[in-house]
Amino acid sequence: MKESNMPKADFATSIFLIVFGGAILYFSIKMPRFAERHVNPYSAPGLVPGLLGIIIGSLGIILLVRSIIRKGYKLNLNSKTLKTFFTDQTTIRIIYSIVVSVAFWVLLGRIPFIVVTALYVIAFIIIFEYKRNERLRTQWKTLLSAVIVGVLTSVIVTYTFQYLFLVNLP
16 A cells, blocks of 8 residues: 555544444443442443444544544545555455354354354354365365364363353354
């Protein structure tokens, strides 16, 4: 990316970070606090995500102010810039990430958490490590490692949150 386009990229990124940080804060507030168990409020599972949401949102605001000072709000959108943006490999990777994440969110609660998490990790590894121009036979190690890492990650995350943090998973 050209240096001259950075304020524009910062402007768009800052808006995303502000919204994302706000969403994290909102959902962390909705998490159980275990007040009925008379647990120390500093051990509530939503505390760390809430603080991270505040930090992400605050940094997004700082980035927004910096991009406005550098006139990043002048996006100059036209068909050529949009075509360049949507055919860029970075944009395509972000779109893949969003699609896989939305699929995870849609499946969450319909399929057990441990299975959805394994599928999520496996999908990410395959999408970003699989080489489309090579034969499937030569990439069996990539596919096998995707399954192993996905299953191990899913088991570790599930048991950590259920038994260590006492969070009820969908």
